[in-house]
Amino acid sequence: MLSLLKKKTEASAPVSVAWHPNFRNFERLPDTKVVRTSFLANGVAILVAAVLLLWFTYEAYQLRELNRQIDDVQRQIDRDKKPSEQAIALYKKFQAEAASVNEVDTFLKSRPIVSELLLHLGETVPAYLALDRFDVREIGASLTATVRGAPDQASGRASTYLQQLKNDKFFTSRFSEINLVSLNRDSTTGGLVLEITLKFKKP
Amino acid sequence: MTAADLSALIKAHPLKLACGLLALLLAPGIYILSGRIDDAETLFEQKSAEGARLASNLRNAALLPDQLSSLAVSTKKIEERLVRASQLANNLQYFYQQEAESGIELIDVRQTSGTVQKGRPGSSYIGVGFAVSVKGTYPVLLNWLRRLENGKHYCRILSFSTGTSRVKREAPLDFNLSIELLGQP
Numbered sequence: 001m002l003s004l005l006k007k008k009t010e011a012s013a014p015v016s017v018a019w020h021p022n023f024r025n026f027e028r029l030p031d032t033k034v035v036r037t038s039f040l041a042n043g044v045a046i047l048v049a050a051v052l053l054l055w056f057t058y059e060a061y062q063l064r065e066l067n068r069q070i071d072d073v074q075r076q077i078d079r080d081k082k083p084s085e086q087a088i089a090l091y092k093k094f095q096a097e098a099a100s101v102n103e104v105d106t107f108l109k110s111r112p113i114v115s116e117l118l119l120h121l122g123e124t125v126p127a128y129l130a131l132d133r134f135d136v137r138e139i140g141a142s143l144t145a146t147v148r149g150a151p152d153q154a155s156g157r158a159s160t161y162l163q164q165l166k167n168d169k170f171f172t173s174r175f176s177e178i179n180l181v182s183l184n185r186d187s188t189t190g191g192l193v194l195e196i197t198l199k200f201k202k203p
Numbered sequence: 204m205t206a207a208d209l210s211a212l213i214k215a216h217p218l219k220l221a222c223g224l225l226a227l228l229l230a231p232g233i234y235i236l237s238g239r240i241d242d243a244e245t246l247f248e249q250k251s252a253e254g255a256r257l258a259s260n261l262r263n264a265a266l267l268p269d270q271l272s273s274l275a276v277s278t279k280k281i282e283e284r285l286v287r288a289s290q291l292a293n294n295l296q297y298f299y300q301q302e303a304e305s306g307i308e309l310i311d312v313r314q315t316s317g318t319v320q321k322g323r324p325g326s327s328y329i330g331v332g333f334a335v336s337v338k339g340t341y342p343v344l345l346n347w348l349r350r351l352e353n354g355k356h357y358c359r360i361l362s363f364s365t366g367t368s369r370v371k372r373e374a375p376l377d378f379n380l381s382i383e384l385l386g387q388p
Contacts, residue, residue: 038216045222052229059236066243073250080257087264090271097274100327104281104357107330107385111359114380115349118365122341133366146369189369 112136112174112200120170128157132193140175140199146191154192158183162196176201286356286386288316288331294384297356298335305347310336310377330359330383337378344378357385 114136121143125131133144147154147161162180165171171178177199186193204212213220286294291314302309315332337344344365351358362381368374 041216042218042222045219049222049225049229052226052233056229056233056236059233059240063236063240063243066240066247070243070247070250073247073254076254077250077257080254080261084257084260084264087260087267090264090267094267094271094274097271097278100278100281101274103326103328104385107328107359107383108357111361113352114360114363115345115352118345118348130369130372131367132369133364135365136360136363138362144366186369191369 109203112141117141117174120168124164124168124170126157126161126164128154129161140177140197142181143196143198144193145196146186146189146193148191151185151192155183158192158194161194165196165198171198174201175199281357284356284385285328286331286384288314288329288386288388294331294333297384298333301347301350301354302337305350306343307337307339307347308375310338312336315381328385328387331386332361332381332383335378335380335382337380338375339378341376344376348378351382359383359385 117136118134121131121134125145128148130146130148131143132146133142135142145161147157149157158180162178165178175198177197179197180194181197182193182195184193185191286297288294294314295312298309298312301307311334313334315334316330337347339347352360360380360382364379365376367376
């Protein structure tokens with residue numbers, strides 16, 4: 001197909017002897033191939049220029065939109081800046097005030113409420129037990145009590161009371177360990193004296 | 204190439220040359236615009252973030268004045284309940300008043316913290332220590348203890364001990380306490 005579009009010159013004319021004279025003047029004949037190439041080249045040039053122009057326009061529009069949005073946000077920032085600074089100053093004041101309240105809360109919660117411990121201990125102590133001593137210290141509490149009854153019966157009661165303490169939700173919520181540390185006979189009364197230690201839970 | 208050749212070339216291909224010239228002008232323009240768009244996008248993101256932060260500050264601070272005023276009232280109430288470590292007589296008077304009101308016998312009361320005391324860094328308050336020994340029947344002592352823990356001043360009990368004689372259980376009890384009242388120097 002392309003060979004048909006090629007400009008025929010005298011050089012490329014058939015070598016064979018024509019059967020009639022060729023009077024065509026190739027120099028003056030219209031060159032159809034040149035017209036088509038020029039048309040395509042112009043089309044491509046226009047297309048490229050149009051694409052670049054569109055691209056440029058789109059980018060300019062995009063930049064304008066971005067600048068408009070930046071201006072909007074800047075206006076909002078200018079409007080909110082002063083009230084925001086006031087709010088931050090207010091919040092710092094709030095934090096300082098809240099720190100005082102938290103400090104009081106921490107102070108009060110740092111130690112157990114002894115009256116509650118005594119009340120609950122008094123409410124739950126069985127009839128066979130007589131409380132001798134109750135101490136609350138830094139890491140826990142200790143309880144000394146005399147178990148009524150014969151020694152064989154008293155040791156079983158001591159064990160039952162220890163189990164009772166370990167099953168008591170009030171104590172288990174406050175103490176991590178509840179242990180019987182001693183169970184000795186008291187020389188003056190003859191009864192069995194138990195000592196139980198209770199270790200506070202870490203806050 | 205002479206001027207005549209150039210002129211002939213322009214005359215031969217005016218459209219292509221015009222388009223080429225336009226493309227030559229637009230290409231650097233597009234490049235410059237792209238750079239500016241990138242910068243503008245970065246700036247927009249920064250401004251948006253700042254704007255959102257400010258808006259969030261304002262939104263969160265809507266109830267802040269009311270909360271602050273109620274907190275200030277609470278702080279004032281707290282300060283009314285503080286003891287002053289330097290005011291020894293007033294501090295001891297608190298315990299003597301309790302003795303008169305509750306029916307306990309105050310065996311001993313001493314302020315264990317010095318009257319000149321510095322607070323911890325970053326802390327508004329200090330714990331003013333007292334060693335207290337009281338005597339009485341169990342219900343009276345327990346009532347006093349509850350009053351002490353929920354009384355005028357904020358109180359925490361550092362150590363506590365009580366005991367009774369195994370031989371004479373009906374005798375009055377002793378409560379020995381080491382306590383701290385929340386206060387200021």
